[in-house]
Amino acid sequence: MIFLQMALYCEARPILQHEAFHAMPPVGRFQRWQTEDMMLTLSGTGQAEAATCAAVTCAMHHPTASDLFVVLGTCAALEGKAEKGRLYRARSIEDLGSGRVFYPDLVLDLGLPEAGLLSGYQELKSQKERVWYRDGRDLPALYDMESAAACAAAGHFFGPHQIVVLRIPSDSGDDAGLVTPERISDMIGQQMDTLDSVFQRLKAFSELLGQESAQVMEEDPAFLEQTEAALRCSASMSLRFRQLVRYACSAGIAYREILERYVQEGLLPVTGRKEGKDLLAQFEKELTR
Amino acid sequence: MLSLKKNLLAEPFSHIYVERELVGDRRTQEILHRFAHARVIEIGHYKDVFCRPRQHTALQHASQALILARKTGSLIYPGSPVCQNFGNHHFYYTSLCMNCVFDCQYCYLRGMYPSGHLVLFMNLEDYIAELETLLLEHPVYLCISYDTELCALENLHGYVHAFARETERHENLTIEVRTKTSCTQLLRSLPGSSRVIFAFTLSPEEVIRYEKKTPSLQARLEAVREGLDLGHTIRLCFDPMIHVPEWRKAYSRMMETIVKELGEERLRHVFDFSIGSFRISQDYLRALRKSTDSAVVQYPFVNVDGFYQYPPETAEEMENTMTGLLLPYAGRDRIFRWREQI
Numbered sequence: 001m002i003f004l005q006m007a008l009y010c011e012a013r014p015i016l017q018h019e020a021f022h023a024m025p026p027v028g029r030f031q032r033w034q035t036e037d038m039m040l041t042l043s044g045t046g047q048a049e050a051a052t053c054a055a056v057t058c059a060m061h062h063p064t065a066s067d068l069f070v071v072l073g074t075c076a077a078l079e080g081k082a083e084k085g086r087l088y089r090a091r092s093i094e095d096l097g098s099g100r101v102f103y104p105d106l107v108l109d110l111g112l113p114e115a116g117l118l119s120g121y122q123e124l125k126s127q128k129e130r131v132w133y134r135d136g137r138d139l140p141a142l143y144d145m146e147s148a149a150a151c152a153a154a155g156h157f158f159g160p161h162q163i164v165v166l167r168i169p170s171d172s173g174d175d176a177g178l179v180t181p182e183r184i185s186d187m188i189g190q191q192m193d194t195l196d197s198v199f200q201r202l203k204a205f206s207e208l209l210g211q212e213s214a215q216v217m218e219e220d221p222a223f224l225e226q227t228e229a230a231l232r233c234s235a236s237m238s239l240r241f242r243q244l245v246r247y248a249c250s251a252g253i254a255y256r257e258i259l260e261r262y263v264q265e266g267l268l269p270v271t272g273r274k275e276g277k278d279l280l281a282q283f284e285k286e287l288t289r
Numbered sequence: 290m291l292s293l294k295k296n297l298l299a300e301p302f303s304h305i306y307v308e309r310e311l312v313g314d315r316r317t318q319e320i321l322h323r324f325a326h327a328r329v330i331e332i333g334h335y336k337d338v339f340c341r342p343r344q345h346t347a348l349q350h351a352s353q354a355l356i357l358a359r360k361t362g363s364l365i366y367p368g369s370p371v372c373q374n375f376g377n378h379h380f381y382y383t384s385l386c387m388n389c390v391f392d393c394q395y396c397y398l399r400g401m402y403p404s405g406h407l408v409l410f411m412n413l414e415d416y417i418a419e420l421e422t423l424l425l426e427h428p429v430y431l432c433i434s435y436d437t438e439l440c441a442l443e444n445l446h447g448y449v450h451a452f453a454r455e456t457e458r459h460e461n462l463t464i465e466v467r468t469k470t471s472c473t474q475l476l477r478s479l480p481g482s483s484r485v486i487f488a489f490t491l492s493p494e495e496v497i498r499y500e501k502k503t504p505s506l507q508a509r510l511e512a513v514r515e516g517l518d519l520g521h522t523i524r525l526c527f528d529p530m531i532h533v534p535e536w537r538k539a540y541s542r543m544m545e546t547i548v549k550e551l552g553e554e555r556l557r558h559v560f561d562f563s564i565g566s567f568r569i570s571q572d573y574l575r576a577l578r579k580s581t582d583s584a585v586v587q588y589p590f591v592n593v594d595g596f597y598q599y600p601p602e603t604a605e606e607m608e609n610t611m612t613g614l615l616l617p618y619a620g621r622d623r624i625f626r627w628r629e630q631i
């Protein structure tokens with residue numbers, strides 16, 4: 001599942017129209033929509049809203065190793081190098097309140113230009129003096145008022161490779177008043193092709209993460225428990241038995257055939273703990289020959 | 290899944306994180322110039338990236354970022370009990386790098402570090418200064434590539450050359466450069482020295498399958514041959530020996546290849562041989578097992594004093610077998626076994 005968090009309805013509108021989302025009951029003030037593999041939630045603007053929304057989403061849905069958390073929306077451009085209307089991926093998100101910097105892992109290649117994102121608590125006009133010190137850096141710098149807190153909250157549930165922050169600069173702070181909801185929708189709408197391919201890659205990445213975590217093999221718990229009972233396992237024998245099974249699975253050894261042979265030969269179930277220990281030792285020997 | 294991975298993941302070293310205080314540093318700039326297309330990200334401290342919680346080390350290994358940092362605190366450490374010390378009393382190791390460009394499935398680094406990205410420490414001068422202080426007290430035997438693969442990145446940092454130069458300045462310094470590379474270029478660029486030991490880890494191809502991105506046995510042996518012919522001091526390490534199916538056959542086939550490629554005469558000139566079956570601290574094994582389902586780490590090891598290893602009789606048999614394979618070509622005094630030093 002991709003948990004997509006956006007601040008405003010006008011930002012989300014082109015995406016809701018493009019993908020087959022259906023509305024879900026809101027949680028508190030947070031409106032939500034869902035497709036088969038994405039859930040879009042509107043947080044409202046500001047760090048507190050963004051953190052609360054991310055925390056609520058995570059607490060309700062218990063993200064797994066294959067889920068992703070994506071912050072998407074418009075922002076302000078801090079200097080000439082950031083192109084208005086273009087989709088950027090934030091490679092660092094600096095909380096202007098605490099000075100803490102969050103680095104999303106960039107192992108997933110999204111093919112997007114990257115930017116440094118400063119995330120503050122006031123509108124850019126009043127922040128300008130504090131952020132202009134970044135002049136001269138060889139990197140587009142962006143400014144928003146949600147990502148730092150959203151990432152901090154999501155970071156309690158997701159690894160840094162599962163968090164992606166995407167921003168489209170819509171103004172330079174001074175001209176923010178000129179940016180109407182319609183213009184914002186237009187701007188996101190114009191990036192829909194790029195967003196489409198980004199979503200495809202995010203879905204494929206989520207699938208990859210799922211495959212990676214599925215590599216840790218799980219044997220049928222009922223079968224393991226039955227065999228442990230038949231072996232009269234103590235707690236430490238159970239641990240040993242499970243490790244042997246895990247090894248056998250990873251080495252591609254048909255261990256069930258060995259256990260079935262024990263049953264046919266009348267060795268399993270055992271009559272006492274001592275026999276169980278001996279049989280477990282024999283099982284280990286056969287596996288590690 | 291491989292192609293899915295390849296398509297989705299960023300190229301290794303496509304991103305380079307640099308500690309802010311190193312940005313103007315000459316050596317840092319030289320490294321950045323070599324990666325003209327990499328995206329450079331300034332950071333405060335390497336731990337801001339390296340120590341983030343819940344990282345996916347396996348994916349990071351497949352798409353490694355480079356982190357250039359300065360190491361503080363102690364830089365040279367006494368060897369741990371599981372290190373083979375070759376009879377050297379003042380046995381030390383140092384970490385100029387965290388993590389490795391290779392990706393051996395049994396490597397304890399996977400269980401030791403929270404990240405799969407590669408950290409390269411740039412403050413070589415501090416390492417040398419600490420080494421010189423130690424050398425004032427006693428001779429030093431220093432492993433410079435114990436838990437990484439320095440040779441593979443020598444073009445980038447030149448650290449092997451730098452420490453080799455130190456052996457010329459200090460008669461009481463011996464360094465060991467452990468490697469799985471086919472580092473012929475490096476060998477050609479250094480004069481042979483009795484105090485610069487190149488320790489090649491050799492494994493059967495059946496084990497090299499688990500040593501992702503490393504050169505083949507053949508390629509390693511070509512480097513060994515060239516190293517011997519150039520007069521370098523060469524150690525051959527059969528450590529860690531890995532229990533794979535049919536391991537006896539695998540190791541004897543490997544020995545046949547070694548004899549065929551090097552010839553008996555060259556084997557006589559090998560400085561020494563080291564043998565050790567796989568062992569790992571219990572904490573690292575726990576983390577390693579979480580990161581991979583590879584049979585080499587899921588093996589039902591036994592815990593002896595906090596270190597997981599093969600059951601004693603299995604380990605003994607493996608190491609005896611390897612010793613037996615070597616004995617026709619090397620005297621017993623040139624074969625070091627980890628088990629015998631403890």
Ligand code: SF4
Pocket residue numbers: 388389390391392393395396397398435436437438469500
């Ligand atoms: S070459 Fe050595 S340090 Fe590198 S991954 Fe393999 S075992 Fe680990």
